[in-house]
Structures are given as structure tokens and as C-alpha cells.
Amino acid sequence: MQNMIQHSVLFCDEGTLRLSHLPSIPSGVTTTRKEITLELDAGHLTPLELEEKKMLDHFLKDKKGNLSAIARECKMARSTLYRKLKKYNISMHIK
Numbered sequence: 001m002q003n004m005i006q007h008s009v010l011f012c013d014e015g016t017l018r019l020s021h022l023p024s025i026p027s028g029v030t031t032t033r034k035e036i037t038l039e040l041d042a043g044h045l046t047p048l049e050l051e052e053k054k055m056l057d058h059f060l061k062d063k064k065g066n067l068s069a070i071a072r073e074c075k076m077a078r079s080t081l082y083r084k085l086k087k088y089n090i091s092m093h094i095k
Helices: 002-011 047-062 067-074 080-087
Strands: none
Touching: 047 067, 047 080, 067 080
């Protein structure tokens, strides 16, 4: 169950994790609540999120803001890159 929740938190685009975000519950497992919520505080990042944010900051400087090049280097879609930049409140202005 913990693994399912961790996976769902990583891929949840909203601030609240709902039961609908979780994979289907295996047969034989019962739940007592119709909705499970987990408030994600944007001010507190996990160690994995902190590393991802540092990596994106590094690539923005290294690639001089070329988002297509960054997305290719990270092997992700540009839309995913945009979502992550927004999630981590990373400015696309190069200093």
C-alpha cells in the first residue's frame, strides 16, 4: 500500500491525492473511507524533488534556457518539463 501511495504522489498533478489517483485496490482489501486525501505542501519538497529541482536549474543554465534541448537531455516531453518548472516555481529567465 505504501508503494502505491508513493507512486501516486509522484504522478499526481494536483495538490490533493484522491482515491481515484491510486491504482485499483487488489481484491480482498477493504477501505473504510470513500476518499483519502493527502495535502501536498508546495513549500516542503522531498529529497527526490529537491534533486530534481537542482537538476532542472542546472540544465536551464547549461542549455541557456533551450527547453527543447533540456527535455531531450532529460528524456521527457516538453509538456512534462513545463509542468515540472511550474511545480518547482522555476523561472525560465536566464541570469
